[in-house]
Amino acid sequence: MEGGLKIGGVKRRITIHDVAAAAGVSISTASKALNNNGRMGDETRERVKRVASDIGFRPNALARGLLSKRSFTIGLLTNDTYGRFTLPVMAGVSEALVDHGVSVFLCAIEDDPALGQIHVDAMLDKQVDGIIATGKRLDRRLPVDLSNLPVPVVYAFTEGTPDSVTFRSDDAHGAQLAVEWLRQIGRHRIVHITGPRDFFSVHERADAYCQAAGGADPVMYGVWSESWGHEAIAEIWNRPGEKPDALFCGNDQIARGAVDALRERGIKVPDDVSVVGFDNWEIVAAQTRPPLTTVDMELKELGRQAGLTVLALAEGRPVEPGVRKLPCRLVVRQSCGGDSPRE
Amino acid sequence: MEGGLKIGGVKRRITIHDVAAAAGVSISTASKALNNNGRMGDETRERVKRVASDIGFRPNALARGLLSKRSFTIGLLTNDTYGRFTLPVMAGVSEALVDHGVSVFLCAIEDDPALGQIHVDAMLDKQVDGIIATGKRLDRRLPVDLSNLPVPVVYAFTEGTPDSVTFRSDDAHGAQLAVEWLRQIGRHRIVHITGPRDFFSVHERADAYCQAAGGADPVMYGVWSESWGHEAIAEIWNRPGEKPDALFCGNDQIARGAVDALRERGIKVPDDVSVVGFDNWEIVAAQTRPPLTTVDMELKELGRQAGLTVLALAEGRPVEPGVRKLPCRLVVRQSCGGDSPRE
DNA sequence: TTGTCGTGAGAAAACCTTTTACCAAGAAAT
DNA sequence: ATTTCTTGGTAAAAGGTTTTCTCACGACAA
Numbered sequence: 001m002e003g004g005l006k007i008g009g010v011k012r013r014i015t016i017h018d019v020a021a022a023a024g025v026s027i028s029t030a031s032k033a034l035n036n037n038g039r040m041g042d043e044t045r046e047r048v049k050r051v052a053s054d055i056g057f058r059p060n061a062l063a064r065g066l067l068s069k070r071s072f073t074i075g076l077l078t079n080d081t082y083g084r085f086t087l088p089v090m091a092g093v094s095e096a097l098v099d100h101g102v103s104v105f106l107c108a109i110e111d112d113p114a115l116g117q118i119h120v121d122a123m124l125d126k127q128v129d130g131i132i133a134t135g136k137r138l139d140r141r142l143p144v145d146l147s148n149l150p151v152p153v154v155y156a157f158t159e160g161t162p163d164s165v166t167f168r169s170d171d172a173h174g175a176q177l178a179v180e181w182l183r184q185i186g187r188h189r190i191v192h193i194t195g196p197r198d199f200f201s202v203h204e205r206a207d208a209y210c211q212a213a214g215g216a217d218p219v220m221y222g223v224w225s226e227s228w229g230h231e232a233i234a235e236i237w238n239r240p241g242e243k244p245d246a247l248f249c250g251n252d253q254i255a256r257g258a259v260d261a262l263r264e265r266g267i268k269v270p271d272d273v274s275v276v277g278f279d280n281w282e283i284v285a286a287q288t289r290p291p292l293t294t295v296d297m298e299l300k301e302l303g304r305q306a307g308l309t310v311l312a313l314a315e316g317r318p319v320e321p322g323v324r325k326l327p328c329r330l331v332v333r334q335s336c337g338g339d340s341p342r343e
Numbered sequence: 344m345e346g347g348l349k350i351g352g353v354k355r356r357i358t359i360h361d362v363a364a365a366a367g368v369s370i371s372t373a374s375k376a377l378n379n380n381g382r383m384g385d386e387t388r389e390r391v392k393r394v395a396s397d398i399g400f401r402p403n404a405l406a407r408g409l410l411s412k413r414s415f416t417i418g419l420l421t422n423d424t425y426g427r428f429t430l431p432v433m434a435g436v437s438e439a440l441v442d443h444g445v446s447v448f449l450c451a452i453e454d455d456p457a458l459g460q461i462h463v464d465a466m467l468d469k470q471v472d473g474i475i476a477t478g479k480r481l482d483r484r485l486p487v488d489l490s491n492l493p494v495p496v497v498y499a500f501t502e503g504t505p506d507s508v509t510f511r512s513d514d515a516h517g518a519q520l521a522v523e524w525l526r527q528i529g530r531h532r533i534v535h536i537t538g539p540r541d542f543f544s545v546h547e548r549a550d551a552y553c554q555a556a557g558g559a560d561p562v563m564y565g566v567w568s569e570s571w572g573h574e575a576i577a578e579i580w581n582r583p584g585e586k587p588d589a590l591f592c593g594n595d596q597i598a599r600g601a602v603d604a605l606r607e608r609g610i611k612v613p614d615d616v617s618v619v620g621f622d623n624w625e626i627v628a629a630q631t632r633p634p635l636t637t638v639d640m641e642l643k644e645l646g647r648q649a650g651l652t653v654l655a656l657a658e659g660r661p662v663e664p665g666v667r668k669l670p671c672r673l674v675v676r677q678s679c680g681g682d683s684p685r686e
Numbered sequence: 687t688t689g690t691c692g693t694g695a696g697a698a699a700a701c702c703t704t705t706t707a708c709c710a711a712g713a714a715a716t
Numbered sequence: 717a718t719t720t721c722t723t724g725g726t727a728a729a730a731g732g733t734t735t736t737c738t739c740a741c742g743a744c745a746a
Contacts, residue, residue, distance in 0.1 A: 013493060015732055026696045031734055038735085040694055061468040062414060063732035066405045067701045073469065081434075082626065083426040091424075091451055098458070103465050106449040108434055115441070122446050125404040126416065150356060226630045253630070260603070283425065283626070287569045287596070358702060369726050374704055381705085383724055406702035409731050 014057050023051040034059075065127060074310055075105045075123035077116070079143065079158075080136040084281065085299060089134050089156055092303025100311060102129070109144065116144030124149065129314035132306050133158055138168055139200035152313035156306045165313075166323045167306045169297035171201045174328035175208035178248045178276040178295055181330055183213075185337055187246035187274050191217050193232040193258060194250030195224045202250060205278070209248060217244065224250070229257020237265060245273055246336075252277035252284040252294055259288050259335060270337035280331050290334035302326050357400050366394040377402075408470060417653055418448045418466040420459070422486065422501075423479045427624065428642060432477050432499055435646020443654060445472070452487065459487030467492065472657035475649050476501055481511055482543035495656030499649045508656075509666045510649045512640035514544045517671035518551035521591045521619040521638055524673055526556075528680055530589035530617050534560050536575040536601060537593030538567045545593060548621070552591060560587065567593070572600020580608060588616055589679075595620035595627040595637055602631050602678060613680035623674050633677035645669050 020030040025048060032038030033048035065071040076093060078086040086108075094104050105128065107119040123131060130151050133142050135158030146153045147161050155166040182190050192209045195202050206219045220235070222228035229249065237243065249255035255277030259269050269275055269290060277285055277294035285292040305324070312319050363373040368391060375381030376391035408414040419436060421429040429451075437447050448471065450462040466474060473494050476485050478501030489496045490504050498509040525533050535552045538545050549562045563578070565571035572592065580586060592598035598620030602612050612618055612633060620628055620637035628635040648667070655662050 013732095016734095017732080027733085028697075028735080029695055031732095032695090035734075038695085039692095044694080058464065058468050060409070060470065060732050062405045062409045062470050063701090064734075065701095066403070066409060066703095066732080067734055069701080071405065071469075083430045087424075087426045087430070087451075090449065094451060098461060098465075101465065103448050103450070103462075103469060105446050106433065107446070108430075108437060118441060119446075121401065122441070122444065125401050126446060127403065127405050227632075264607075289570075356702095359704095360702080370703085371705080371727075372725060375725095378704075381725090382722090387724075402704095403702050406731090407704075409702080409733095410704055412731085 013060070014055055016057065016059065018055060019048065019052045019057045022055055023048045069127070070129055070314070071127040072100075072102045073105060073126060073128050074102055074307070074314070075107060075120075075128045075131045076134065077107050077109060077119065077123075077131060077142060077144075077146075078134045079109055079111055079116075080134070081108065081110060084279075085136050085157055086134055088299035089132075089303035089306070092300035092305075093132060093307035094303075095300070096304040096307035097311060102307075102311065109142070111143050113143040116142060120144055120146070120149075124151070130154070130310035132156055132310055133160065134306075137199060137201075152310055154306050154310045154313070156302060163321050165309055165319055165321050167302050167309075168323060168325055169299075169302060170325035170327050171204035172208035173325070174278060174295040174297065175205040175248070176212050177328055177330045178278070179209055179212035181293070181332075181336065182246045182248065182274055182276060185274065189217070189242060189244040190246040190248055191236065191244040192219045192248045192250070193229065193254055194219060194221060195254070197221045205250060213248075222254070224253060226253050226257030226260070229254040229259075230261040233258050233261035233265070237267075243273075247273060247275045249275065249277050252279045252281045252288075252292055255292050255294065255335070256284050256288045259290075259292070263289070270335055274336040276330075276336060285331070285333065288335065293333045293336040294331050296329045296331050298326055298329055356403070357398055359400065359402065361398060362391065362395045362400045365398060366391045412470070413472055413657070414470040415443075415445045416448060416469060416471050417445055417650070417657070418450060418463075418471045418474045419477065420450050420452060420462065420466075420474060420485060420487075420489075421477045422452055422454055422459075423477070424451065424453060427622075428479050428500055429477055431642035432475075432646035432649070435643035435648075436475060436650035437646075438643070439647040439650035440654060445650075445654065452485070454486050456486040459485060463487055463489070463492075467494070473497070473653035475499055475653055476503065477649075480542060480544075495653055497649050497653045497656070499645060506664050508652055508662055508664050510645050510652075511666060511668055512642075512645060513668035513670055514547035515551035516668070517621060517638040517640065518548040518591070519555050520671055520673045521621070522552055522555035524636070524675075524679065525589045525591065525617055525619060528617065532560070532585060532587040533589040533591055534579065534587040535562045535591045535593070536572065536597055537562060537564060538597070540564045548593065556591075565597070567596060569596050569600030569603070572597040572602075573604040576601050576604035576608070580610075586616075590616060590618045592618065592620050595622045595624045595631075595635055598635050598637065598678070599627050599631045602633075602635070606632070613678055617679040619673075619679060628674070628676065631678065636676045636679040637674050639672045639674050641669055641672055 016027055016030050020027045030048050033045045034052055076090055080086040109116040109119055131153045133146055134156040135142055139159055141159045157168055160166045190213045220232050247258055249258055255275050259275055262269050262273055267273055277292040280294045280296035285294045309319055359370055359373050363370045373391050376388045377395055419433055423429040452459040452462055474496045476489055477499040478485055482502055484502045498507060500511055503509045533556045563575050590601055592601055598618050602618055605612050605616055610616055620635040623637045623639035628637045652662055
């Protein structure tokens with residue numbers, strides 16, 4: 001009843017046997033015809049293909065994988081609960097691999113090593129061709145050892161072994177984009193409000209900010225939340241001294257908190273202060289008033305490249321190990337003022 | 344080089360042959376020992392198991408699946424781009440099925456029928472044991488026909504065929520929870536600000552609201568965004584007449600917009616007005632000031648049940664078709680006032 | 687006529703596991 | 717002593733596909 005009717009007896013998937021019988025050839029000839037190898041007459045090949053298509057034959061990937069040792073399946077392991085990073089990455093991976101007939105197992109393992117091990121084992125049992133390990137922090141490993149697996153592993157946004165290939169966004173580049181944009185539109189006193197000190201990417205962004213902005217103001221470290229954005233604004237405006245005319249925030253949530261706090265103080269964004277965020281998390285950036293100009297880490301592209309790389313490794317093609325930093329992109333909305341510089 | 348070293352020659356996975364050889368028994372004996380069937384001496388069985396564990400044998404799921412016609416794999420199809428609904432559902436599915444050795448293919452198909460068909464075909468080729476179709480709207484079908492598949496399909500948060508089993512949250516119950524809570528804490532003039540009229544769940548919630556609240560005020564329909572929350576507050580407070588002392592919002596984003604708008608008007612939440620949201624989307628609800636009391640749809644539990652159901656169907660166990668409405672849960676934060684009624 | 691070659695296609699092995707059928711040997715029953 | 721039953725285990729088939737090997741047959745050259 002569920003899942004399709006049985007028509008005239010037992011429900012059975014169509015196999016290459018059926019194709020062979022219908023086309024009046026042997027199984028091996030059918031196989032060769034469909035895979036365009038072996039030798040046979042053009043007429044035979046065409047007939048087999050036509051018959052196969054007519055009766056709706058689709059090869060059993062399990063059987064094929066058993067022999068070829070390729071399952072056309074890869075695993076995506078993540079500890080990112082909210083999907084903030086994982087989902088765009090997954091979208092990219094999936095988009096890149098669907099053309100190659102590869103599907104993706106998604107496993108969310110929180111931070112539980114046991115669960116992680118179970119999922120890795122399950123993937124291995126299912127003969128995945130490769131694994132992409134992704135996380136929410138560059139400098140944290142997944143809670144499971146991926147170093148001696150019989151399949152290739154590539155890392156995205158999480159720390160891998162030195163001889164592996166890791167994809168990450170170029171945080172320094174992102175910070176540079178943000179600061180340069182702010183200067184181009186005429187801002188000079190730029191403050192950087194960011195996340196916790198112990199994040200690697202926080203350092204990279206802060207360093208790039210200092211270099212690009214001339215290091216006028218010290219960086220303000222805090223947490224990744226809106227409320228920290230609020231507090232930071234309170235701190236700045238409650239202390240004596242010149243106020244900034246621009247903020248570069250470590251993520252969109254902080255930026256949103258800051259924008260809200262500024263509005264509550266009667267300070268106009270973008271007229272009095274320009275604000276740039278980081279992440280381009282649509283749900284936050286686009287709903288802020290005014291919508292945030294922010295740095296996009298191009299996670300989908302990152303996923304696409306990670307997908308193609310793990311595929312290359314699975315197919316035995318050589319891949320240079322190391323860290324690949326992908327450039328960021330500035331998404332201009334309204335939190336900085338005119339959408340062209342020097343307006 | 345990538346993916347583990349080849350130690351002493353060709354890298355090869357350990358098969359049951361290796362176990363049999365190492366234990367000095369035949370392949371079939373080894374298989375039976377490991378699967379606890381067949382007859383043999385306890386000593387033999389234990390020895391085989393020990394050897395298998397020692398050399399790290401794990402059965403090849405492809406080979407097993409080829410014979411048993413079970414791949415221990417299910418597909419999760421979704422058109423929810425942001426993962427707002429999908430991710431919690433997926434977490435529930437995964438959690439329920441990992442104990443049964445079942446892994447989950449996640450496929451995001453946007454609203455592209457061709458892409459959907461490709462992914463469904465790929466899943467079928469990989470012999471998934473079943474498919475869970477999930478979406479973001481109860482009354483919208485996925486853009487792909489799932490009605491005559493050779494595997495069972497269950498639906499979550501999207502419309503299925505009449506004879507299938509569909510899981511959804513009980514929107515009426517959620518609305519009832521919200522309104523009852525507001526009345527319990529002494530609120531009487533409750534306004535319902537919600538999403539577009541053409542959502543099925545909007546109707547269910549609105550109807551339940553009217554019934555529970557006595558239908559004093561008309562329902563305000565709009566869109567699912569913060570800005571609509573703002574607008575609605577402006578509309579209410581700009582028009583003459585008594586103001587509400589409570590808002591029941593159709594989702595957390597609307598609620599957040601409303602709370603922000605109230606604050607900007609100098610109206611205190613929760614002192615002057617209590618606000619209840621819907622969805623318990625942590626990222627919005629917890630970051631609102633004050634944090635939102637909101638209705639949780641128990642998506643993870645929904646996912647778990649959907650997972651167990653598709654598993655049951657895959658194993659041929661009978662399952663009653665129809666729609667299952669899962670109860671909601673009120674998550675009390677600070678947007679309504681004291682965390683106990685009648686305080 | 688015989689030998690060689692090329693062409694088209696089928697047979698069989700391989701991939702790995704599970705399951706069914708079967709066998710040999712010893713124990714118990716007649 | 718012969719039959720029957722139980723025990724501990726093996727051999728083989730099945731599942732669907734790909735690939736390698738082999739074969740038959742007709743054409744062509746010697």
